[in-house]
Amino acid sequence: MTAFASLPTPAILIDRGKLEANIGAMQEVCTAHGVELRPHIKTHKLVEVARRQLAAGAAGLTCAKLGEAEAMLPSGVRSLFVAHSLVDPAQAPRLAALAEQIPDLRVAVTSELHAAALEKVAAAAGLKLAVMLAVDTGLGREGVRDLATAQRVAARLARSAHLELRGFYTHEGHFYGIPREQQVPMARALIDRICALRDVIDPALPVWPGCSVSARLIAEQSAGRVQAVRPGAYMFGDLYLTEVTGVMRPEDVAVQVLATVVDKPESGLALIDAGSKTFASDRTADNIHARAADGRDLAVVRVNEEHGYVRGSAADSLQLGERVAFIPAHICPVINLTDEVTVSNGDRIIATWRVVARGKTR
Ligand SMILES: Cc1ncc(COP(=O)(O)O)c(C=O)c1O
Numbered sequence: 001m002t003a004f005a006s007l008p009t010p011a012i013l014i015d016r017g018k019l020e021a022n023i024g025a026m027q028e029v030c031t032a033h034g035v036e037l038r039p040h041i042k043t044h045k046l047v048e049v050a051r052r053q054l055a056a057g058a059a060g061l062t063c064a065k066l067g068e069a070e071a072m073l074p075s076g077v078r079s080l081f082v083a084h085s086l087v088d089p090a091q092a093p094r095l096a097a098l099a100e101q102i103p104d105l106r107v108a109v110t111s112e113l114h115a116a117a118l119e120k121v122a123a124a125a126g127l128k129l130a131v132m133l134a135v136d137t138g139l140g141r142e143g144v145r146d147l148a149t150a151q152r153v154a155a156r157l158a159r160s161a162h163l164e165l166r167g168f169y170t171h172e173g174h175f176y177g178i179p180r181e182q183q184v185p186m187a188r189a190l191i192d193r194i195c196a197l198r199d200v201i202d203p204a205l206p207v208w209p210g211c212s213v214s215a216r217l218i219a220e221q222s223a224g225r226v227q228a229v230r231p232g233a234y235m236f237g238d239l240y241l242t243e244v245t246g247v248m249r250p251e252d253v254a255v256q257v258l259a260t261v262v263d264k265p266e267s268g269l270a271l272i273d274a275g276s277k278t279f280a281s282d283r284t285a286d287n288i289h290a291r292a293a294d295g296r297d298l299a300v301v302r303v304n305e306e307h308g309y310v311r312g313s314a315a316d317s318l319q320l321g322e323r324v325a326f327i328p329a330h331i332c333p334v335i336n337l338t339d340e341v342t343v344s345n346g347d348r349i350i351a352t353w354r355v356v357a358r359g360k361t362r
Contacts (some may be wrong), residue, residue: 001311003185004258004325004342004344004347004349005077005323006202006322007258007323007342007349009258009259009260009273009274009311009323010257010258010259010260010273010274010278011257011342012256012257012258012259012334012335012338012340012342013252013254013255013256013257013258013325013341013342013343013344014236014255014341014342014343014344014353015256015345016343016344016345016351017054017343017345017346018038018252018253018254019049019235019236019254019255020052020056021252021254022235022236022237022252022254023052023053023056023235024056026039026095026215026216026231026235027057027058029216029219029220030215030219030229031057032219033219033220033222034178034222034224035218035219035222035226035227035228036058036059036227036228036229037053037057037058037059037061037215037228037229038058038059038060038061038062038079038081038228038229038230038234039053039058039061039062039230039231039234040061040062040063040064040083040230040231040232040298041061041062041068041072041232041357042063042064042068042332042336042357043232043233043235043236043331043332043335044235044236045068045071045335045336045355045357045358045360046335046341046353046354046355046356047071047072047074047075047353048343048351048353049235049353050072050075050077051075051076052314053235054075054076054077057166059079059228060077060078060079060080060081060104061077061079061080061081062080062081062083062230062232063080063081063082063083064082064083065082065084065360065361065362066067066082066086066091066094066098066260066362067357067360067361067362068096068291068357069082069098069102069202069235070094070098070119070359070360071185071268071356071357071360073101073102074356076351077102078102078103078104079102079103079104079105079340080098080102080104080105080106080317081106081107081108081132081208082105082106082107082108083108083132083134083169083171083230084107084108084119085108085109085110085111085118085142086107086108086118086121087117087118087121088121089113089120089121089124091121092121092122092124092125093125095107095121095122095125095127095129096126096127098131099125099127099129101244104130105129105130106129106130106131106132106167106213106300107130107131107132107317108128108131108132108133108134108142108169109131109132109133109134109157109163110113110133110134110142110143110302111134111144111149111151111153111324111331111353112149112153112156113155113347115147115153115157115160116141118131118163119160119162119163120289122162122163123161123162127187128161128162128163128164129162129163130164130166131157131163131164131165131166131271132166132167132168132169132171132208133150133153133154133157133165133167133168133169134170134171135150135168135169135170135193135194135196135197136170137170137172137190137193137209138172138174138190139173139174139211140169140173140174141171141173142171143170143171147196147197147200150197150201151200151201154201155195157344158330162249164270165201165202165205166205166206167198167205167206167207167208167227168194168197168198168205168206168208169207169208169209169230170190170194170207170208170209171209171211172209172210172211172213172214173189174213175211175214175245176213176240176244176245177185177211177331178198179283180245180246183213183214183245183247184215184217184359186214186223187217187218187221187259188221189213190209190214190218191209191218191221191222191225191226192211194207195207195225195226206227206228207225207226207227207228207230208226208227208229208230208351209226209229209230210226210228210229211230211231212231212232212233212234212241212247213241213245213247215228215230215231215234216247224262224305229260232332233330233331233332234248235254236253236254236255236331236335237252237253237254237255237327237331238253238255238327238328238329238330238331238334239284239288239290239291239327239328239329239330240329240330241253241282242327243284243291244285244307246286246350250293250327251284253293253327253329255328255331255333255334255335255341256293256325256326256327257278257279257290257325257326257327257328258275258279258323258324258325258326259272259273259274259308259324259325259326260272260273260321260322260323261310261318261319261321261322261323262320264306264315264316264318265322267316268311268316269309269310269311270298270310270311270314270318271307271308271309271310272307272308272310272324273306273307273308274300274303274306274308274326275303275306275307275308276304276305277301277305277306277337278334278338279300279303279308279326279328279329279334280328280330280333280334280336280337281303281333282328282329282330282333283329284329286330287301288300288301288329289301289302289303289308289328289329290308290325290326290327290328290329291323291326291327292312292314292324292325292327293326293327294324294325296312296314296324297312297313297314298310298311298312298314298315298318298324298326299311299312300326310324335355335358335360336355336359338355338358339354339355339357339358340352340353340354340355341353341355342354
């Protein structure tokens, strides 16, 4: 921590060794089971991380928005999936420009209604777009709810001049809320459901499920039925992945929020200079925004914009001006709130990376 004593805070610290180990570990599981890794870049929003994921063997990248995809072009990505419901024909020129630079560009089709809207966007772009059909597997967000609807969408796509069905995907964000002992049976059920639907429509098409909670389990149990997974947060980690879902060890988390103790207004409470404009507002089920990374009993239990309220048995021993590194509850919004991250190799600061896709919500 000594090298960080002079860093202005709040600062987002990335441990390069742990980052690369997490990228390598997920890639290894996927490769061992013949499943492609197509990481979602919404978590890191960093070209430097995308490059490392691709160099480690990722088959492509996943993005939420066109702006994220555009920001990732310097990574040299050749296969990219925009996993969102595009409806605005005004985006057609950007889509066409992306298609020129990315040989395997795919976008999501998320319902019957959406297929009609996307057709117009693709027509305006003058493209025949490869599309992945979303299947809802329990989150209740985008995606067809039943086989009959999937068949109708597939039939519509088969007649389309501008869209071509190239596979199926699901985002199982509800896995963050399931008890640990149910993760394996739920992953099996998810594979069965999405593959059964695929097998009726076209057994030759790929299925791409797999968030950070489920990706490893799905790869391990795919038995050739699943072709790719798309985890986002796995290479950084956060409290959702360590203490909420238990799929990651705390010591493997590659990112920390460094904050400074700025006051101790009463016994048992310390205030730090990082609040909701650093941690965002996400909390664990125990209402924790962040926890000290060094194992001391210190938790951010409440946030205002520029203040974090730290409680725990070690709170009274904190000194004003002391720097404390925290692991946030949810890493994705934390990265989206910072212009740059500080990269370390052990105790040495080695780089600053710009969060180029920060705020690319369009
Ligand atoms: C469509 C889609 N794919 C993949 C992911 C990656 O999820 P995670 O960050 O849990 O790995 C998300 C996360 O929101 C998503 O919305």
